[in-house]
Amino acid sequence: MGKLKLSDRQLHALVESIKLGEEIKPSQQAKRKVFERYRIDGWENSKLTGIFYSIQRRLGLIDEIIQELVGVSPLILDPWLRAALRVAVEIAVFRNPNEKTLQHLRGLAQFLSRKTHPFTGYYYYDVLPKIINYVPKLDSPEKRLKWEYLFPEWFIRKIRTIIGPETEDLLRALNSTLPLSVRVNMLKADVEQVEAFLKRKSIRFERSERVNTVIRILDPFNPGVLLNRGWVIAQEEAPALASLVLSPKPGETVVDLAAAPGGKTSHMAELMNNEGKIYAFDVDDVRIKRMKEVLKRMGVEIAEIIRADGRKAPEILGREVADKVMLDAPCTSDGTIAKNPELRWRLREKNIPKVVKLQKELLQSAWELLKPGGKMLYSTCSLLVEENEEVVKWFLERNENAKLVPLRGPYDEGLLPGTMRAWPHRHGTIGFFYALIEKED
Numbered sequence: 001m002g003k004l005k006l007s008d009r010q011l012h013a014l015v016e017s018i019k020l021g022e023e024i025k026p027s028q029q030a031k032r033k034v035f036e037r038y039r040i041d042g043w044e045n046s047k048l049t050g051i052f053y054s055i056q057r058r059l060g061l062i063d064e065i066i067q068e069l070v071g072v073s074p075l076i077l078d079p080w081l082r083a084a085l086r087v088a089v090e091i092a093v094f095r096n097p098n099e100k101t102l103q104h105l106r107g108l109a110q111f112l113s114r115k116t117h118p119f120t121g122y123y124y125y126d127v128l129p130k131i132i133n134y135v136p137k138l139d140s141p142e143k144r145l146k147w148e149y150l151f152p153e154w155f156i157r158k159i160r161t162i163i164g165p166e167t168e169d170l171l172r173a174l175n176s177t178l179p180l181s182v183r184v185n186m187l188k189a190d191v192e193q194v195e196a197f198l199k200r201k202s203i204r205f206e207r208s209e210r211v212n213t214v215i216r217i218l219d220p221f222n223p224g225v226l227l228n229r230g231w232v233i234a235q236e237e238a239p240a241l242a243s244l245v246l247s248p249k250p251g252e253t254v255v256d257l258a259a260a261p262g263g264k265t266s267h268m269a270e271l272m273n274n275e276g277k278i279y280a281f282d283v284d285d286v287r288i289k290r291m292k293e294v295l296k297r298m299g300v301e302i303a304e305i306i307r308a309d310g311r312k313a314p315e316i317l318g319r320e321v322a323d324k325v326m327l328d329a330p331c332t333s334d335g336t337i338a339k340n341p342e343l344r345w346r347l348r349e350k351n352i353p354k355v356v357k358l359q360k361e362l363l364q365s366a367w368e369l370l371k372p373g374g375k376m377l378y379s380t381c382s383l384l385v386e387e388n389e390e391v392v393k394w395f396l397e398r399n400e401n402a403k404l405v406p407l408r409g410p411y412d413e414g415l416l417p418g419t420m421r422a423w424p425h426r427h428g429t430i431g432f433f434y435a436l437i438e439k440e441d
């Protein structure tokens, strides 16, 4: 491949769009705005857009390199300087620039001085040679995988302890794009109706083999009309399976302890044929607002939304009131990275104990709500043992009439016998964990 050639103007446009991308979300809007101002279009646009996205994808790694070279987190630097350093690392470390482009990279110092303060220009000029001569120390398997697949090292280390030789397959699956999946809402439509709609529009699709109301849409498609009619909801196969595992029946009393935006609440109402009662708890106002809209659109009549901490639910509703409890717990969500690629750089190892504590407290609250003989599902979209098997083990050890109801497929057994895991690389969906627990009479 030839060497990368970039002009002054192109570098300026990149730095400005990376800087504005911190302020305007989604960042592609910032890019569009800046590129228009610089009159960048056609082939030049595709080339620079590719570089822009590649910086966004690698951002965590790029920032680690900057920190290693300057000794402080780039997040405390001047925003113009930070953007220029990010562009410089992308081009000098990850690409193969020609000599002229390297010169233009040096020229960014003057651009910075003009945009902010001469000091930032000097600072940048000083750091640039270190960036150009940077050689990564790939002295452990985790470092090599981090470089190749762009995940935090601690995350790769944890994944390796869970799945060993399949680590690379899993990381690759997290990096690939999943097609849009929708679950048909049987309260308003049926699967054949939705399939006929897609056929009329010449959109290719396939039906999930594991959840027969889930359809994977294989062509670019805006599901707006189907969503507005309440015929479908965007939902992956693995979370759609959760309500089937808990299997609430018409007439039952159900508590959904972490319900917004209502994916599982609406599914459970469907399985209950809109008969019985679902108490749907959540704490997030924005998500609750969305849940209200979703449930209305989908024709759910039996859900009562309660804006409160799920840990307070037994105080609010009373103890032993529920036939079924759904605890689709707040989690690190690392199993969904294929759907949210930038999430990987927001994962923090130090946040895990905090979220685990919340999961345990919510699980204990779910237990108090449950009638003797009732069942609860603990699920997460995390791959980490700490948030899954370890939480369930902790819970079973301290509640002796709690019994794990063994799950036998359609996915694989979890690391604790009787639990179940959906794996992105084995099952082509997001990472998901399930543990069904019964309160013995």
Ligand code: SAM
Pocket (backbone or CB within 6 Å): 239, 257, 258, 259, 260, 261, 262, 263, 264, 265, 281, 282, 283, 284, 287, 308, 309, 310, 311, 328, 329, 330, 331
């Ligand atoms: N079950 C939902 C669905 O299927 O659409 C997704 C739930 S999401 C995995 C976890 C939810 O937990 C978030 O909406 C979050 O606002 C909520 N949450 C976080 N802390 C909570 C708490 N203490 N009590 C109740 N909900 C909480």
